[in-house]
Amino acid sequence: MKILVVGAGAVGGYFGARLIQAGRDVTFLVRPARAQQLQRDGLRIVSPHGDAILKPKTATSTEITSPYDVVFLSVKAQALDQAIKDMTPAVGPDTMIYPVLNGMRHMDSLVHSFGKQPVLGGVCLVSTDLDEQGRIVQLTPLDKIIYGERSGEITTRIRSLDETLRNAGFETQLSTNITQAMWDKWVTIASFGLITCLLGGPVGEINAVSDGKQTALQAIDECAAIAKACGFPTPQPHLEYVRQLATDKNSKFTSSMYRDLQKGAPVEVDTILGDLLDHGHAHHIEAPLLQACCVHLRVYQNSINSKNH
Numbered sequence: 001m002k003i004l005v006v007g008a009g010a011v012g013g014y015f016g017a018r019l020i021q022a023g024r025d026v027t028f029l030v031r032p033a034r035a036q037q038l039q040r041d042g043l044r045i046v047s048p049h050g051d052a053i054l055k056p057k058t059a060t061s062t063e064i065t066s067p068y069d070v071v072f073l074s075v076k077a078q079a080l081d082q083a084i085k086d087m088t089p090a091v092g093p094d095t096m097i098y099p100v101l102n103g104m105r106h107m108d109s110l111v112h113s114f115g116k117q118p119v120l121g122g123v124c125l126v127s128t129d130l131d132e133q134g135r136i137v138q139l140t141p142l143d144k145i146i147y148g149e150r151s152g153e154i155t156t157r158i159r160s161l162d163e164t165l166r167n168a169g170f171e172t173q174l175s176t177n178i179t180q181a182m183w184d185k186w187v188t189i190a191s192f193g194l195i196t197c198l199l200g201g202p203v204g205e206i207n208a209v210s211d212g213k214q215t216a217l218q219a220i221d222e223c224a225a226i227a228k229a230c231g232f233p234t235p236q237p238h239l240e241y242v243r244q245l246a247t248d249k250n251s252k253f254t255s256s257m258y259r260d261l262q263k264g265a266p267v268e269v270d271t272i273l274g275d276l277l278d279h280g281h282a283h284h285i286e287a288p289l290l291q292a293c294c295v296h297l298r299v300y301q302n303s304i305n306s307k308n309h
């Protein structure tokens, strides 16, 4: 299968690299600056599972002339519209689009642009960072991707995708209920985004101060209550796992949103937290911590936008 990874950043770069190491046919769709960096320094992975420096195949949007079998979409929400335009030549009648962005709103944009047929559901569970030198640094051993047809069917194409992705150095799961899995992930990232960005530190530092633990648990309850009201209740074992992760006093765990905030970079506030809050409003669910965090991050976002103009 010919795989096009759109975005050689923290997520795409990591899973793309592991797939290349496992012998899969991977090309990265990149913009010119990243193309030059990869050409010069290679694709560099720093990971508890083993470091790597690879020379990947790359293409810029004008260099794509024929469809790929799979487009693994791993850009940030704010880059989605342009990425959709740039990846269009790679999408043919049989292409599967496998997005791993956090949240759900990107699904509407993809279906609007390409129709329902090519768009799979997808989730990734990993904690990676694109550092100042363009290296991909994996911060915890977790690396799992989940994929499935949005209908839940086990089709021939999803089986071949599963065969291609399995045994490539990370955990995989073919899901027959990918929409639920995406909601579970949404609750996870919204909880950790909210906890770390609003309370201002990694999980352990929040739990080290009085009322930190209770506030973290309240944040999870707010996000889970919205998912439940929307008809996607987070399964109890998953909720327990999130609660445990969020209350570990020794944990350095953060969220990609918090790391963006620390870097002074744009944060996916509206697609991860704002969209969840809107779903809460539609169901009359009170979510004061989530609301406060949205306001905090929107003020931050406005301040970086005005600095950049």
Ligand SMILES: NC(=O)C1=CN([C@@H]2O[C@H](COP(=O)(O)OP(=O)(O)OC[C@H]3O[C@@H](n4cnc5c(N)ncnc54)[C@H](OP(=O)(O)O)[C@@H]3O)[C@@H](O)[C@H]2O)C=CC1
Pocket (backbone or CB within 6 Å): 006, 007, 008, 009, 010, 011, 012, 029, 030, 031, 033, 034, 074, 075, 076, 077, 079, 082, 083, 084, 086, 100, 101, 102, 124, 125, 126, 127, 128, 129, 130, 256, 268
């Ligand atoms: N990092 C993490 O731990 C996790 C992130 N996620 C989610 O995954 C998604 C991706 O995040 P992440 O990998 O961290 O983000 P990064 O910013 O690290 O990577 C995104 C990459 O996309 C590239 N890009 C943007 N637009 C285009 C384009 N038009 N064509 C080609 N490349 C493009 C950027 O390259 P450049 O700007 O250099 O051109 C950048 O390298 C987000 O929705 C995030 O929430 C999910 C789970 C964990």
Ligand SMILES: CC(C)(CO)C(=O)C(=O)O
Pocket (backbone or CB within 6 Å): 102, 124, 125, 126, 127, 188, 189, 192, 254, 255, 256, 257
């Ligand atoms: C919460 C976490 C680490 C789970 O994969 C994540 O999705 C993120 O930081 O963006």
